[in-house]
Amino acid sequence: MNQENEARINHLLGQMTVDEKIGQLNQYFPRKSLNAGLLRQGLAGSVINASGALSGQGYSGSGNAEGCNHLQQLALEARLKIPLIFGRDVIHGYRTVFPIPLGQAAAFNPELAGQAAAVAAREASADGIKWTFAPMIDIARDPRWGRVAEGSGEDPFLGAQMAAALVRGFQGEELSAQDKLVACAKHFVGYGASEGGRDYDQGEISEPTLRDVYLPPYQAAVQAGVGTLMAAFIDLNGIPATANRHLLTDVLRGEYGFDGFVVSDWDSVKELVNHGIAEDEAHASLLALRAGVEMDMVSGVYLKTLAGSLRDGKISLEEIDEAVRRILRIKLRAGLFERPFTDITRAAREQLTPESRQLARKFARESMVLLKNDSDLLPLSGFGTVLIAGNFVHAGAELYGTWTADGRPEDVTPLDEALRQVAPPDVRLRFAESPDLALSFAQYADAVVLVLGEHPLRSGENANVSDLGLPPGQAELVAAMAALGKPLVLVVFAGRPLAIPRQVAQADAVLYAWHPGIEGAAALGEILFGLEAPSGRLPITFPRATGQVPVYYNQKNSGRPLSVDGEFRTRYVDLPTAPLFPFGYGLTYTRFRYDHLRLSAETLRGQLEISADLTNTGTRPGRELAQLYIRDLVGSLTRPVRELKDYQYVTLDPGETRRVRFKINEEQLAFTRADGTRGVEPGQFQVWIAPDSASGLPGEFRL
Ligand code: GLC
Numbered sequence: 239m240n241q242e243n244e245a246r247i248n249h250l251l252g253q254m255t256v257d258e259k260i261g262q263l264n265q266y267f268p269r270k271s272l273n274a275g276l277l278r279q280g281l282a283g284s285v286i287n288a289s290g291a292l293s294g295q296g297y298s299g300s301g302n303a304e305g306c307n308h309l310q311q312l313a314l315e316a317r318l319k320i321p322l323i324f325g326r327d328v329i330h331g332y333r334t335v336f337p338i339p340l341g342q343a344a345a346f347n348p349e350l351a352g353q354a355a356a357v358a359a360r361e362a363s364a365d366g367i368k369w370t371f372a373p374m375i376d377i378a379r380d381p382r383w384g385r386v387a388e389g390s391g392e393d394p395f396l397g398a399q400m401a402a403a404l405v406r407g408f409q410g411e412e413l414s415a416q417d418k419l420v421a422c423a424k425h426f427v428g429y430g431a432s433e434g435g436r437d438y439d440q441g442e443i444s445e446p447t448l449r450d451v452y453l454p455p456y457q458a459a460v461q462a463g464v465g466t467l468m469a470a471f472i473d474l475n476g477i478p479a480t481a482n483r484h485l486l487t488d489v490l491r492g493e494y495g496f497d498g499f500v501v502s503d504w505d506s507v508k509e510l511v512n513h514g515i516a517e518d519e520a521h522a523s524l525l526a527l528r529a530g531v532e533m534d535m536v537s538g539v540y541l542k543t544l545a546g547s548l549r550d551g552k553i554s555l556e557e558i559d560e561a562v563r564r565i566l567r568i569k570l571r572a573g574l575f576e577r578p579f580t581d582i583t584r585a586a587r588e589q590l591t592p593e594s595r596q597l598a599r600k601f602a603r604e605s606m607v608l609l610k611n612d613s614d615l616l617p618l619s620g621f622g623t624v625l626i627a628g629n630f631v632h633a634g635a636e637l638y639g640t641w642t643a644d645g646r647p648e649d650v651t652p653l654d655e656a657l658r659q660v661a662p663p664d665v666r667l668r669f670a671e672s673p674d675l676a677l678s679f680a681q682y683a684d685a686v687v688l689v690l691g692e693h694p695l696r697s698g699e700n701a702n703v704s705d706l707g708l709p710p711g712q713a714e715l716v717a718a719m720a721a722l723g724k725p726l727v728l729v730v731f732a733g734r735p736l737a738i739p740r741q742v743a744q745a746d747a748v749l750y751a752w753h754p755g756i757e758g759a760a761a762l763g764e765i766l767f768g769l770e771a772p773s774g775r776l777p778i779t780f781p782r783a784t785g786q787v788p789v790y791y792n793q794k795n796s797g798r799p800l801s802v803d804g805e806f807r808t809r810y811v812d813l814p815t816a817p818l819f820p821f822g823y824g825l826t827y828t829r830f831r832y833d834h835l836r837l838s839a840e841t842l843r844g845q846l847e848i849s850a851d852l853t854n855t856g857t858r859p860g861r862e863l864a865q866l867y868i869r870d871l872v873g874s875l876t877r878p879v880r881e882l883k884d885y886q887y888v889t890l891d892p893g894e895t896r897r898v899r900f901k902i903n904e905e906q907l908a909f910t911r912a913d914g915t916r917g918v919e920p921g922q923f924q925v926w927i928a929p930d931s932a933s934g935l936p937g938e939f940r941l
Pocket of ligand 1: 424504
C-alpha cells in the first residue's frame with residue numbers, strides 16, 4: 239500500500255462533506271442522470287460510456303477524449319477537484335477488435351491475450367477511458383448462456399491464467415501510465431452457473447466447487463493486482479452476489495487481500511428489492527455497501543438513500559469513509575489526480591495501427607480450432623473453382639462478436655473481399671449468400687466452403703438460447719450441399735459451442751472460427767489455403783445435444799461410470815454419453831504421436847517430472863498442444879476424473895521427435911477437502927500427457 243497515497247486519502251476524507259463522500263460512490267450514465275451541476279458540486283465518482291458511440295454528449299468517433307475532457311473539466315471546478323474515472327466495456331479490443339474471449343482462450347496463449355489487452359488499453363485510454371469492465375472471468379459450463387462468449391471457458395486452470403494475463407495486459411506495470419486501464423474482474427462470483435444458462439437468474443454452487451472451480455480466476459486476478467471487481471447479478475445459494483458479505487468481504491478481502499473497490503453490475507443494488515432480500519431501496523443500499531460494493535453503477539440508490547440512513551444511524555460514517563477510501567485509492571493509483579485529462583492527439587496516432595491489426599490477425603489464426611479434416615481436405619489445394627457460401631459470406635462487423643461498441647464496420651474487410659486477397663492466384667473463388675444460389679453455383683465448383691453460424695447478437699448479455707443447433711435454415715443448407723457430393727468444408731462462426739453432430743458428419747472438414755475479430759476473415763483465408771496451419775484447442779466441451787448440458791471434462795466419476803461394465807450406467811438412452819468434442823481437442827495439418835511416458839519418481843516428494851516423446855508423424859510442420867492432466871483417485875470429497883495442470887505448445891517438423899517435459903508439485907494437487915480446508919491428501923494419482931482431456935499416455939504416482 240502506498241503510504242503517501244493513504245495520507246492523501248485521509249486528508250481528502252477529512253475535508254469532504256457527507257454529500258461529496260456519497261457522490262464518490264456513484265457512477266452515472268450520461269443520458270440517465272448526469273448534469274453539470276452534479277459535477278461542479280463534486281457529487282460524481284465515475285461516468286460510464288461518457289465516450290464512444292453511446293455517449294450522447296455529441297462526441298462520437300475520435301471526439302471521445304474531448305467528451306471526457308469536457309466532463310472532467312466540470313468535475314475539477316468542484317471544491318476538492320476529485321477527478322472522475324471514466325468506465326466502459328472494453329472487452330476484447332476497442333477499435334482493433336480481437337477474437338471474442340472464448341476464442342482467445344482457444345489459443346491457449348495467455349501472453350498473447352495480455353498483448354491484445356494492452357492494445358485495447360492504449361486505444362481506449364486515447365479516447366478518455368481509464369477503467370474497463372473486463373476481463374470477464376466467469377467459469378462457464380453451459381453454452382446456452384450467451385455470456386460464455388465473454389469468458390475463458392470451463393477450466394479453472396486456464397481461466398486463472400487468462401485472468402492474470404488480461405489484468406496485467408490492461409493495467410501494465412504502472413497503472414498511472416496514460417495508456418493503461420484499471421481492470422475490473424467480473425462477475426463476482428459464479429455467474430456462469432446461472433440456471434438454464436439464463437442471465438440474472440439463480441444458481442446453487444457448493445462451497446468446495448465455488449472454491450475449486452469458480453473462484454480461482456478471481457484469486458489470480460487479485461494476485462495480478464486487479465484494481466476493481468464487479469458484483470454479479472446472480473442469486474447465489476439464496477444470497478444475491480451483490481449482497482454477499484461472505485464472498486465480497488470475508489473471501490475477497492479477508493482471504494485474498496483485495497484492496498481495490500467493487501462496483502455493482504448496472505442496477506444490481508436496486509434489484510436486491512426484486513430478489514426479495516431487501517425491503518426497499520434504502521435497505522438494498524445498506525446490504526450492498528455492508529457486503530462490500532463500494533460503487534453503485536447507475537441505479538442511483540446510494541445517492542438517494544445513504545445520507546438518510548446515516549442520519550438515522552443505520553450506517554456509520556466510517557463505513558462510508560471505507561468505501562470512499564477504496565475508490566480514491568484506485569483513482570490515485572490510476573494517476574487521475576496528476577493526469578485527469580486525455581491528450582486528444584493520441585487517438586489518431588495510437589488506434590488501429592498496422593501492428594495492432596497484425597496482432598489481431600495472429601490472434602484470430604491461433605484462436606481457430608480444426609475439428610475435422612477427413613482425407614486432409616484442408617488446406618485447400620488443387621481445386622480450380624471454390625465456392626464460398628453461407629450467411630457469413632459478406633460478413634464485416636459480424637466478425638467482431640459481442641461487446642464491440644467501438645469496433646467500426648468501416649474498419650473491417652468483409653469476408654469475401656478478404657478471402658479474395660489471400661487466396662492463391664490460380665484459385666477461382668465464387669460467392670453466394672442465398673442457399674438457392676449456393677446450391678446452383680455448387681454445380682460448377684470443385685470444392686465448397688460453407689461459412690455459417692451465429693450472428694453476434696445471439697451471444698453476449700441476455701442472448702441465451704434454448705437450442706444449441708445452428709440457427710434456423712442452416713442445417714438444411716449443409717444437408718443439401720453435402721448431398722451434392724462435392725468436397726465440403728464447414729466454417730462455423732459462433733459465440734458458443736454449438737451442438738452440430740449431424741453437420742460435422744456431413745462435412746469433410748470443420749473449422750470453428752468463433753467470432754474472430756477485425757482480421758478474422760484474412761486469418762481464415764490463411765488457414766483455408768494453407769499459408770498458416772490451425773493450432774487452436776477447445777477451451778470448453780462441445781455437447782452433442784442441448785439436452786446433454788451440463789457436460790464438461792472435469793466432472794466426477796459417479797458410482798456407475800461408463801468405464802465399468804453393466805447395463806445401468808450413467809448415460810442417455812437416446813444419445814451417446816461422450817460429448818461431441820472434448821475440452822482441449824483440436825487438429826492441425828499434420829499428426830502427432832505420444833510415446834514413452836516417464837515419471838522421475840513413483841512418489842511425489844516436493845516435485846515430480848513427467849515427460850513423453852512427441853513425434854510429428856505427418857508431412858507438414860505443426861504445433862501441438864501437449865496437455866498435462868492429473869486425477870486424484872481417492873479423496874475426502876469425490877474428485878474430478880481429470881484436472882488440467884499444465885500445457886505447452888511444441889512445434890515440430892515432419893519426422894521430428896522431442897521430449898516434452900512437465901513438472902508437478904504438491905501445491906498443484908491441493909483442493910478443498912471435506913473439512914473445508916484447502917490442502918492435499920496422500921494417495922494414488924493418475925497422470926496423462928495428452929492431446930486433449932479424453933485421451934493421452936497414462937501414468938501413476940503416489941503422494
Ligand atoms: C451489464 C453487464 C456487465 C457490464 C455492465 C456495464 O449489465 O452485465 O458485464 O459491464 O452492464 O455495461
